[in-house]
Amino acid sequence: MMKDMQKPERSKSIFRFAAPQMFYPLAGKLAPWFAGIAAVLAAAGMWLGFFVAPTDAVQGEVYRVIYIHVAAAWMSMFVYLVMAFWSFVGLVMNTRLSFIMSQALAPTGAMFCFVALWTGALWGKPTWGAYWVWDARLTSQLLLLFLYLGFMALTRAIEDPRRADKAGAIIALVGAVNVPIIYFSVKWWNTLHQGASVSLNKAPSMATTMLTGMLVMALAAWAYTIAVTLWRVRSLILERERHTDWVAAELNALEGKI
């Protein structure tokens, strides 16, 4: 597939992958590996979570929601920060691929944000007696979902890609302020949501097998996000670069096969 594409000028630097033309084939090669890693880790994490980790002494079996709830919540915050990072890089260095990356990340971040809210609601009902409360943690997480949806709506609504990139980057950067607010909300305010079970400066307040299962699921979410984002970014790159010779060559190679 690559053979009949014209060879771009070679550079040894890792930054050559900042060129969409170079990143497109790399993304295509890497994505299946990350998808495979995600599947293996998710299977291992659920095995640990359901069959190795003990029943919670206080909550009983319902605590097993934690294995997706925490992974999804962490991922939803992290992805937004990565989007803000790429937006910043895009605005400062004026690199097209940076903006495209943040747009490729948004739907997956939004998906994890919804999963965190949904699993939180199903966990809250039996443990707190309510699907939803307007406490600081839940409210700021809901705001994160709206920031994701706002970013996606705005970047898709503006027709001129350059203006869409800039507008999206501004939402991503301004909205990033909300991420530390979500993270520290359980410390700063008296929330119904419990404090962090895992932090860098104290021993985790849970059984080792529970913690391991949770971390493995978090790694699975990472690998999944990378795989899906790489696949999505390939479509976005083709769209954006459709007037170039290398996309014409790629379309020649794909004609009749897709």
Place this chain on the structure above:
Amino acid sequence: MQWESWSAFWDMGGFAPFVWGSYGVTLLLVVGELILVVHRRRDTVRRLLRLRRASAAGAGGRRAFEEIVE
């Protein structure tokens, strides 16, 4: 092993709707997202191929070209 039987496993200590409701919806969303990504790839490539054919058709293809660009 934490479970006495498979039915005990599926029952989740009486919390089945909450636990399986969480895992089930997450699984649906993940599978759904993967399907959307595959469709997007196919749609993008097909649309760009159509666009190119339309513009190659020249003046006659002009209107078709505009429609696709819309």
